[in-house]
Amino acid sequence: MSRRLTVEADGGSRGNPGVAGYGALVRDTETGALLAERAEPLGKASNNVAEYRGLIAGLEAAAHIDPAAVVLARMDSKLVVEQMSGRWKIKHEDMKRLALQARDVAAGIVRAGGAVRYEWIPREKNKDADLLSNVAMDGRTVHRYLEDDTEAPEAAADAPTAATTDACAPVAAMPGSPVRVVLVAQAQGEAARSAAAAVAHLLGGAPRCLLTAPSDVAVEAAAEVGSALGAEAVVDGGWGEEDDALLAAWDRVVQRGGTTVVVCAPDAVRTVLGHLLGVPAERRSRLAVAPGSLAGVEVWDGDEVSVAFTNRT
Structure with missing residues (x-):
């Protein structure tokens, strides 16, 4: 039986475009237990780009936990939810590219026997993902799976005199991002x-x-x-x-x-x-x-x- 997972995702931009970042987390739908957290700064970008990047990160985290999960993706972005559900057209080229990337991740889950659906929620019910997105806009990266307590890979032991600070810690690879x-x-x-x-x-x-x-x-x-x-x-x-x-x-x-x-x-x-x-x-x-x-x-x-x-x- 496929595991049921809930993705909560958000993204923001301080200015539009401006300093941007996304946050996403994954919960066990049945128990509410927090399973994964993701956040990443995006440099200068629009809030819509950040929202999509948050969704992609959340879906990827869910697929990492269970490639065949039944996933409910919850966001306070009406635009992303309606576009990913196929009810609204996507006109902007950046949005098209990101939507295709999100759909590719979702399609992989479906091929493995799972499912993905999208649900709009009010901003006040998306506070945890919003907090992570603000962590990202502050310049910090989070890549954590709580079930196996793994973090993003650490710096190599033979690194140079450059110490590993929060800002210079290794950043988990994001497919499709350079x-x-x-x-x-x-x-x-x-x-x-x-x-x-x-x-x-x-x-x-x-x-x-x-x-x-x-x-x-x-x-x-x-x-x-x-x-x-x-x-x-x-x-x-x-x-x-x-x-x-x-x-x-x-x-x-x-x-x-x-x-x-x-x-x-x-x-x-x-x-x-x-x-x-x-x-x-x-x-x-x-x-x-x-x-x-x-x-x-x-x-x-x-x-x-x-x-x-x-x-x-």
Whole structure:
């Protein structure tokens, strides 16, 4: 007999779009026992995107607990519930993509012998998921299953000098979501302050993992960025090295997941971009990287890389 599970999901945005995050939890429908909790910051996004991401996370958590469960997904978003139930059309492309992702997860549950249905509830009956979404908007990630008491994977024992803080703890992979990295070329004075403002605007001002190379200039620039993000910079010596050590530091950032901001020398930014773009070492000096500029990289499932922008000031 299939297990009966209830998903409660929510998402929010401080500004629309603005600093966004989602929260979701799974309960045993019969006993009400809490089985799983999920929360994740989303950077700058709309509340509707956050709502859908919360639903996806909740369905995935339910499928993890029992792939063939009979799932009731409860949300206070009338839009998401009506669209997922097929009663309202989906016009926005972002919503279409997220709805398809949610339906794929639900279809997997159905194929395994379970079922999924959706129910709208008033906001006051969705307080636990709302609380988790606010935890996410504060920059914290939650990935917990209470039955087996497992947490998100911990940092590798041989990690560099970068300590594992709440903001820099490993982030559980979210199917269909990339690892995002913003590389900030270290600068001083007004250029550093402008870079900090640009990062805060890009990420919505929410705390993110913030790493810095160990040089004085990088640390000072990272302090400006940290002040804008509300995050404490963590020194990773690998970002002050060259070639193999630097690329190993890059790999650690990708393996951590989530969103990371790295403040390092312009040459370090060129090394990473050149590596990702296949630019020979002798030609990497041709990559324009101004002090205080930003480069954005997304790494998708299967290690597919997209360089979203470079030399942004």
